Amino acid sequence: xxxxxxxxxxxxxxAERGTATVSSEELAVAAGVNxxxxxxxxxxxxxxxxxxxxxxxxxxxxxxxRELGLTQDWVVAIxxxxxxxxxxxGYGGFASRGFRVAGLLDADTATVGQDIAGMTxxxxxxxxxxxxxxxxxxxxxxxPASAAQxxxxxxxAAGVTSVxxxxxxxxxxxxxxxxxxVDLSIELQILAFHEQRKAxxxxxxxxxxxxxxxxx
Amino acid sequence: xxxxxxxxxxxxxxAERGTATVSSEELAVAAGVNxxxxxxxxxxxxxxxxxxxxxxxxxxxxxxxRELGLTQDWVVAIxxxxxxxxxxxGYGGFASRGFRVAGLLDADTATVGQDIAGMTxxxxxxxxxxxxxxxxxxxxxxxPASAAQxxxxxxxAAGVTSVxxxxxxxxxxxxxxxxxxVDLSIELQILAFHEQRKAxxxxxxxxxxxxxxxxx
DNA sequence: GCAACTTTGTGCACACATTCACAAAGGCAT
DNA sequence: ATGCCTTTGTGAATGTGTGCACAAAGTTGC
Ligand SMILES: NC(=O)c1ccc[n+]([C@@H]2O[C@H](COP(=O)([O-])OP(=O)(O)OC[C@H]3O[C@@H](n4cnc5c(N)ncnc54)[C@H](O)[C@@H]3O)[C@@H](O)[C@H]2O)c1
Ligand SMILES: NC(=O)c1ccc[n+]([C@@H]2O[C@H](COP(=O)([O-])OP(=O)(O)OC[C@H]3O[C@@H](n4cnc5c(N)ncnc54)[C@H](O)[C@@H]3O)[C@@H](O)[C@H]2O)c1
Numbered sequence: 001x002x003x004x005x006x007x008x009x010x011x012x013x014x015a016e017r018g019t020a021t022v023s024s025e026e027l028a029v030a031a032g033v034n035x036x037x038x039x040x041x042x043x044x045x046x047x048x049x050x051x052x053x054x055x056x057x058x059x060x061x062x063x064x065x066r067e068l069g070l071t072q073d074w075v076v077a078i079x080x081x082x083x084x085x086x087x088x089x090g091y092g093g094f095a096s097r098g099f100r101v102a103g104l105l106d107a108d109t110a111t112v113g114q115d116i117a118g119m120t121x122x123x124x125x126x127x128x129x130x131x132x133x134x135x136x137x138x139x140x141x142x143x144p145a146s147a148a149q150x151x152x153x154x155x156x157a158a159g160v161t162s163v164x165x166x167x168x169x170x171x172x173x174x175x176x177x178x179x180x181x182v183d184l185s186i187e188l189q190i191l192a193f194h195e196q197r198k199a200x201x202x203x204x205x206x207x208x209x210x211x212x213x214x215x216x
Numbered sequence: 217x218x219x220x221x222x223x224x225x226x227x228x229x230x231a232e233r234g235t236a237t238v239s240s241e242e243l244a245v246a247a248g249v250n251x252x253x254x255x256x257x258x259x260x261x262x263x264x265x266x267x268x269x270x271x272x273x274x275x276x277x278x279x280x281x282r283e284l285g286l287t288q289d290w291v292v293a294i295x296x297x298x299x300x301x302x303x304x305x306g307y308g309g310f311a312s313r314g315f316r317v318a319g320l321l322d323a324d325t326a327t328v329g330q331d332i333a334g335m336t337x338x339x340x341x342x343x344x345x346x347x348x349x350x351x352x353x354x355x356x357x358x359x360p361a362s363a364a365q366x367x368x369x370x371x372x373a374a375g376v377t378s379v380x381x382x383x384x385x386x387x388x389x390x391x392x393x394x395x396x397x398v399d400l401s402i403e404l405q406i407l408a409f410h411e412q413r414k415a416x417x418x419x420x421x422x423x424x425x426x427x428x429x430x431x432x
Numbered sequence: 433g434c435a436a437c438t439t440t441g442t443g444c445a446c447a448c449a450t451t452c453a454c455a456a457a458g459g460c461a462t
Numbered sequence: 463a464t465g466c467c468t469t470t471g472t473g474a475a476t477g478t479g480t481g482c483a484c485a486a487a488g489t490t491g492c
Contacts, residue, residue: 004409005402009384025438036442036481043441051440052488067403070413087299093384093401099408127344138407161414162407164400168225169308170248178410180403181334184380185309186221186233188292189284191354191378192315193220194394196285198377205309239469252451253474259471267470359456 001041005032005062013060023054062130068100077136079151080143081106081114081121084166089117102134107147124151133159138162145169152179217257220280222247227277239270243286279324286314293352295335295367296359297322300382304358305333318350323363347374354378361385368395 008032014022020124024042028035033190042048042055044068065071078085078093081104089092089104106112107124114121122130139155139164141148148167155163156177163179165171171179226246231240240258244251248344251426258271260285260402265271270349292310297320303312305320322328323340328339338346338432346352355371357364357379366381370377372393381387
């Protein structure tokens, strides 16, 4: 379930504050969801709550981590070390959740060899070698859209079955490979859509030059 | 509908290639969705297709842009000019869709005054002034989690009703304000979850030190 | 021990999204 | 014109997610 990471974060925050147990209602508020939904989500992992009391924070933390596969480390490679790739490379939020960046790869000869966040950028020709040698299981693509599909094909051919894509293209992959997409432009467009609704209201017209006939 | 931006991108790509009309089937493949779903989505905007032929690319492009509110410009402010904020500031994909970055704001005195992507970083104290003077309608928060909620409160108080949040916290806002969240760590965790499923399969056990009793 | 209280886990109803399948609609060739 | 062929738009069936509401379960106080 896609909400487990949010619960995990809320629980971590509670654990740091020294809270021992938490009710579904409290945790739901912290996670920004309905308490019934939270209980239903958690019940899918098993019965980890105590009626009349709530959930033991540390125990639930462990169970969710295990369910998400965070009790083991995952090896990540970042392809494309431009503006975005650099930001990702230097981001501390990955390592803290068991995601280890094994390497950075780029095609630009001026970028290859640079030291970024304690790593040396390698040439994209090393891609397959790096995946095999470091046991990379998740690949992040942060290149221009034009290069994304062929790079995706290469990492899939090298055995990677999880890809996080920042390029604004729909990647096509064989069955069994998971692609998740982060597209800031789409997020902004969705905000703009709602913003327009709020401002304009339900005034449905203004097709301007395209309208030719109107029915009664 | 959240898929319209994807259709928009596919259509733009077709338009560049000089395609005049496209069938729901072709467009669905390009967007990575089912063709019936695509037709139903488009039918919510009105009847813009021609039976036996398909959809006129330019016309549909305009209709979707209008529906999404992209026929007007939206003014964006970016708060927090760190690793991520810099990448966003320099990203060309915003301007090309009618999102104009009006300003960059930060609290760090070493960052304030720097020129980034043709803009001078302003001090966060200028936040309210900037929002009013430039008519900012969408705010991007790219600060550490600890500062996000109070900054969010400030922009909402200043009249902004759309926020794109990169900080790993659940922002609480009054009704009528839209918040969208981009959380890379969550994306990676979801990939890890599926990766574990693929590798481990349905071997459900291994609760290790926590297990105490097992039923038959 | 017992009763009152709290909180979980879940049955149920409802809303919404997805997909299939097909009739109606329009273009095109003859 | 006429009939065939393609493709839309949508009814209906199915699936999925959400939230209410409550009984069962467990705790705490007396
Ligand atoms: N910067 C942002 O805030 C932002 C926001 C949304 C989406 N994106 C998307 O993320 C991607 C990267 O954005 P960016 O701003 O970092 O772009 P960028 O141009 O700064 O960086 C792209 C990097 O990819 C490298 N590259 C190009 N072809 C390659 C190849 N075949 N193999 C390996 N590396 C290759 C380039 O050398 C460059 O270093 C783009 O697709 C962009 O649309 C970026
Ligand atoms: N870098 C990434 O790839 C990445 C990935 C996922 C999430 N994030 C999240 O995005 C946010 C920013 O990440 P980053 O890597 O750019 O961090 P960063 O530390 O590089 O940048 C944060 C910036 O915010 C500024 N800031 C702090 N408090 C402020 C305030 N009160 N008002 C205005 N500005 C303030 C700081 O001066 C700094 O310039 C963080 O919450 C991080 O968790 C980053």
